[in-house]
Amino acid sequence: MTTQKPTFLLVHGAWHPPSCYQTLITTLSSSFPVKTITHLSLNPSDPQTATCSADTNTLRSTLLSLLSAGKEVILLTHSYGGIPGHAAAHGLSRQIYARAGKPGGVIGVINMAAFIIPEGQSLLAGEENAAWIKEDDPSPGICTVPFPIPVFYQDAPPETALAVSSSLLPHSILSFNSPSPAPAWKDPEFVGRLAYIRCMQDRAIPASMQDLMIKDSGVEWVVRDIDAGHSPFLSRPEELSDILKELAEIFGRKDV
Template structure:
């Protein structure tokens, strides 16, 4: 059987959509990787009152992950920011199993939240960050300072253009509890990674390190001198880190495949 690279599935962060990850995806495509992403239902929703992390989880599983796994594809799940909440939960039970061609072989969290069951973005501080604008009538949230918060190290022209493409995010979804996540599962030992962003103004570097420290599991880590969106400020470097981690996941999956069980 010819060698096949895993599919890299990307879960966007809050207020973001697949289009903001286009530069990173283009680089990976040129390197022979298939990539997939998804518009989260809670972003740009016309019915924000009825959105939730759970609905985002269902969309990630049913519209992106399961169709690929059913085709026998190996998947690496890349989750950015808020995407770590629904993405981690969506991966639950989809790890590559003994004798099966398809399944998730690795998890990569990119400047992302490591949510435990019941956590929400709001529960971390008990309230939203000051740069989040809430509207209790529309139940949407927007961002007060997107360039300073998300794109502090992105070129001015690209930051301004990207700022115009982000969409409102359901306040209800950002406040809703996360289902159990896959990242603590033993099956991902040696196959879970976190990319830290040193100059992040959204999830500060110290907060990223604390989440890892208190996670109770071991991580493969990489640190980038970047803000919250290195796929915009340093897309080539981000792609190289993802490729390196993905290659390691696949090698370990191939070597220890007889130990893998679906959890």
């Protein structure tokens, strides 16, 4: 059983800078240290290098910095963030660190309406982007969501939805089309340390798609449901925080 408070590392989704999650960060910070990263694929200077692997490398560097300081970490991944998030945590479980006689390690990974993509596959897998995504906008290689509120924030307070939607940034198309590195959810050391928060009113990644990804992964997830759209960190931050605290307790009770 762990005695230290784990650090939550928030892995944001496409188009959403970490500032979009500030309400949740503030709420969760009363109980846990919270860190954030920014994907290279978000408003990239060079879309041709802004791959899923590039995002993974950036995230892994931040993660390794926390682990080298002896921190125990829980990754909270949202939407697209599930792909680089799991790739970054691959091979960095608490169990592996304990075997090496080291403190720290990743004690759990939580998917919040996040993609579960096998190694070598891409998010799009040869399919077209959703109709609500505008490609090559405002320039080649990046994409935007012109009308994000009905897709992401239909259940959030209107003033909050408007403020957050105005902060969205273009995202690299290549990050959706590039292959996923090996994910942590396939690591045997993460058995019992994987959780999925299903957003039951999600219009971006419908609950049926979330269910299919969970099933197709072939591994067991601790599943919790929240009656929210794609962004419960805006519409139900207190309820979401309570779920995250519960999951942290579950991960913390597990033996190494």
